[in-house]
Amino acid sequence: MSMFKNIKIVIIFYIMTVIFYSLNIVIAVHVLAISLLGRYHVISGSEYSYWLNHIYPVESILWPIFFIMGTIFNILHRHSKIMRNVDVSTVTSFSSFFMFYASVTSFVVAFSLFFMGIALLTHVASMKLAPALSYLVTFLTSFGMLATSTLICIVLLDLVIPHSDRRFFKKGKLIANEGGVRAFVFTGNRYAGFGFGSLLRGYAFVFTPTGELDSIGRGILVHELSHARGRHTIAIALVFLLALSNAIIVKFLHGLTYYLSILFMPFFMVLPFIIMRVCEVHADLALHRMYGEESVNQLREVLRQFHGVDDPRKAPLGSRLTHPGKRDLVLRFGDALAPHAPWEFPLLAALFNAAIVDFSLLLRMPPSSLLIGKYLTLILTLFYVGSLISSLVLIYLLGLVFKPLVRYFLAGSLIEDGLTNASLLLSSIYLAASVASLLLASLWWTAAIAAFVIALIIIRHYVGKLRSSLFTVLSTMAIYLAANLVLLLIMHVTAPIALHWFEFLWHVR
Amino acid sequence: MSKPARVVSKEIKMAAVALATIILMATFPIMIPLIDVAIMILFPASAVVFVLEFASIYFGGLGLAYEWDMVLLGFAEVNMGLVLGTIAFA
Numbered sequence: 091m092s093m094f095k096n097i098k099i100v101i102i103f104y105i106m107t108v109i110f111y112s113l114n115i116v117i118a119v120h121v122l123a124i125s126l127l128g129r130y131h132v133i134s135g136s137e138y139s140y141w142l143n144h145i146y147p148v149e150s151i152l153w154p155i156f157f158i159m160g161t162i163f164n165i166l167h168r169h170s171k172i173m174r175n176v177d178v179s180t181v182t183s184f185s186s187f188f189m190f191y192a193s194v195t196s197f198v199v200a201f202s203l204f205f206m207g208i209a210l211l212t213h214v215a216s217m218k219l220a221p222a223l224s225y226l227v228t229f230l231t232s233f234g235m236l237a238t239s240t241l242i243c244i245v246l247l248d249l250v251i252p253h254s255d256r257r258f259f260k261k262g263k264l265i266a267n268e269g270g271v272r273a274f275v276f277t278g279n280r281y282a283g284f285g286f287g288s289l290l291r292g293y294a295f296v297f298t299p300t301g302e303l304d305s306i307g308r309g310i311l312v313h314e315l316s317h318a319r320g321r322h323t324i325a326i327a328l329v330f331l332l333a334l335s336n337a338i339i340v341k342f343l344h345g346l347t348y349y350l351s352i353l354f355m356p357f358f359m360v361l362p363f364i365i366m367r368v369c370e371v372h373a374d375l376a377l378h379r380m381y382g383e384e385s386v387n388q389l390r391e392v393l394r395q396f397h398g399v400d401d402p403r404k405a406p407l408g409s410r411l412t413h414p415g416k417r418d419l420v421l422r423f424g425d426a427l428a429p430h431a432p433w434e435f436p437l438l439a440a441l442f443n444a445a446i447v448d449f450s451l452l453l454r455m456p457p458s459s460l461l462i463g464k465y466l467t468l469i470l471t472l473f474y475v476g477s478l479i480s481s482l483v484l485i486y487l488l489g490l491v492f493k494p495l496v497r498y499f500l501a502g503s504l505i506e507d508g509l510t511n512a513s514l515l516l517s518s519i520y521l522a523a524s525v526a527s528l529l530l531a532s533l534w535w536t537a538a539i540a541a542f543v544i545a546l547i548i549i550r551h552y553v554g555k556l557r558s559s560l561f562t563v564l565s566t567m568a569i570y571l572a573a574n575l576v577l578l579l580i581m582h583v584t585a586p587i588a589l590h591w592f593e594f595l596w597h598v599r
Numbered sequence: 600m601s602k603p604a605r606v607v608s609k610e611i612k613m614a615a616v617a618l619a620t621i622i623l624m625a626t627f628p629i630m631i632p633l634i635d636v637a638i639m640i641l642f643p644a645s646a647v648v649f650v651l652e653f654a655s656i657y658f659g660g661l662g663l664a665y666e667w668d669m670v671l672l673g674f675a676e677v678n679m680g681l682v683l684g685t686i687a688f689a
Contacts, residue, residue, distance in 0.1 A: 484621070487617040487618075487620055487621050488617070488621065490613050490614055490616075490617035491614045491617045491618045491621070492614075493610055493613075493614060494607065494610050494611045494614050497607070497610070573618065573621055573622065576622050576625075577621070577622060577624070577625045580622070580625035580626060581625045581628075584625060584626050584627075584628050584629045585628055587628070587629050588628030588629050588632070591629075591632060
């Protein structure tokens with residue numbers, strides 16, 4: 091049993107799972123390139139089937155095997171190390187508790203996926219709907235299946251864990267049991283905390299050197315309780331499942347729909363990290379509401395214990411990826427928009443925009459052109475990068491335009507960084523809606539309404555005042571629509587001239 | 600929380616410049632070719648750079664030849680060829 095005592099073995103198995111899973115995507119891209127060449131008779135079908143028949147299955151079998159071994163090792167590790175050992179070291183307790191949930195849940199997800207999903211997805215993928223609709227149906231089917239099996243598994247674990255982990259909970263002191271959330275204090279080797287909000291119940295673990303709840307421990311407790319009560323774990327897990335389901339359906343899609351899935355991959359990979367940062371900022375907001383400016387000192391003390399620095403901006407990169415570096419701003423002023431970096435929301439919107447703009451280019455390409463078919467990947471990559479950069483530029487320019495208006499209406503509620511982020515958030519939402527309307531054709535106005543509602547809900551959530559948020563969204567949206575109208579009017583003059591020049595060049599050639 | 604009037608007026612000027620830039624983007628389809636032609640007339644050497652750039656993008660597609668070779672020669676041969684080629688090149 092000695093090898094099960096080492097958490098590193100468990101982690102190695104999960105890392106290998108991730109590597110093999112990423113290899114899946116690389117191979118999928120390769121298969122795409124080969125199938126494109128095969129389609130235009132550059133290569134024969136045998137090479138294509140060689141990849142499909144030999145490389146792909148071997149790698150697809152190894153992935154679940156590593157996954158199952160990781161899960162088994164994790165359960166045995168918990169049994170031998172955490173449940174029997176008297177000493178509770180903070181890091182192993184977190185990883186064991188969280189990874190038990192994660193590994194059992196993912197195992198059920200993988201199981202349901204491979205034995206139930208494949209038939210369903212291939213059926214949906216062969217329905218021959220319009221490309222974007224086909225992608226949406228397949229994506230939502232896959233996501234719905236993943237989310238349902240995850241939530242069912244989490245409910246089952248919620249019922250099991252209080253009995254299976256009784257010995258572990260006895261090591262700590264139960265200090266609160268309210269609203270389905272149980273809070274424990276443990277004696278740890280340093281200050282630390284862990285909040286886990288599941289469907290039926292939540293847990294908040296606080297580790298202090300003495301095992302007593304001192305003032306710093308109370309600060310950690312409020313932060314972790316906010317995670318547990320807000321069910322942040324469920325939210326982040328569901329957003330991760332979005333990325334996972336997008337990666338999985340790559341296998342079942344063909345042609346244009348396949349490209350849409352590939353193009354959305356970067357957006358879905360960045361999304362969970364942004365959501366994670368939003369959750370952390372909200373947990374810090376709860377801390378601010380409880381302790382006010384005193385919470386900054388609590389944070390400094392915890393950072394000193396954890397990373398040896400007392401400024402959150404100087405914390406290691408691993409910490410600053412999930413917890414924003416400027417988190418002292420929310421603790422000091424209670425402004426939950428200010429800690430976010432100014433690139434976060436624009437980057438997310440730009441990735442979304444680039445995927446949709448690139449896809450709409452693909453829809454308008456003549457499919458029979460040999461030259462386009464041969465260099466399709468190259469063209470799409472260049473166009474993706476171009477539209478990413480140009481939409482970033484547009485979002486920042488629009489953010490500059492909105493800033494004075496946002497300051498006029500929201501100066502009393504947000505600090506300087508919050509105002510910047512609010513204007514960038516608004517311009518990101520409007521531009522993403524404009525781009526989404528490319529695929530909506532005559533229903534383009536639904537994107538405008540959706541942008542208005544989403545922007546209003548988000549700004550109202552951060553500001554807390556309906557009236558000023560309504561005025562902010564109305565005025566910025568009016569400016570945005572007016573600018574669009576002016577652009578449209580000028581393009582009516584310039585676009586035909588440019589087209590005329592282009593045609594002239596074509597005829598000369 | 601409130602900013603001095605000087606900063607706010609600077610911010611409004613920046614907003615005006617940004618709005619003007621966005622609106623001028625509608626003239627890019629005719630402005631960019633005009634600027635291109637002007638540059639070509641003023642600096643003829645830039646035409647050479649354009650040709651080189653175009654060629655590098657055009658022949659960049661040769662990466663796909665890897666798959667094509669694989670059909671003719673097979674998986675192992677092409678990978679060995681790549682390894683040997685890398686050694687020889689180094």
